[in-house]
Amino acid sequence: ETGVTQSPTHLIKTRGQQVTLRCSSQSGHNTVSWYQQALGQGPQFIFQYYREEENGRGNFPPRFSGLQFPNYSSELNVNALELDDSALYLCASGRGGSTDTQYFGPGTRLTVL
């Protein structure tokens, strides 16, 4: 167990809706990164939050947005859901922005119908 938790475990939404996914960091960690993993693919970087600010973004549209809270937990928000947004969403927490301290949570499976 990594100490990184995510909620909910599974979620079903319809196209056009909005969704919020949550991630609680491992104790002592202050960065949270979000990844999207489509079925049969490797995870793709969405963005990272460090000290409550976005610290880098992958090739995802603005309808993917996030927040980091003072306790270092984080939310991923996706607006105007599309069928291709169906995926496993992973968060990884770490210390000081260093990738070698990052550990992944169990993920949230999002299905868009």
Place this chain on the structure above:
Amino acid sequence: QQQVKQSPQSLIVQKGGIPIINCAYENTAFDYFPWYQQFPGKGPALLIAIRPDVSEKKEGRFTISFNKSAKQFSLHIMDSQPGDSATYFCAASIVTGNQFYFGTGTSLTVIP
């Protein structure tokens, strides 16, 4: 553009065999190379990782071999067991950067 290329896509070995999964990268700035094990519906779990200043690292039955000049690294699983059946991902990153670049994954099946 795929920053990290992984092969094979799938692998079947007998119990006790030594599956080998290979990865190649282009960006010479990468300085951290982890391997992850993922079971269906679960998040990736860190297995073992290596820095480019060493050519080999062993942890239990898992060994990473690293060839800096060829920009390649591989995972060897010694004495493989049916419980090792999972998808394995290689990744690369810059330690001071903000993201991992993942390979496309290898589905390993270990037959009893």
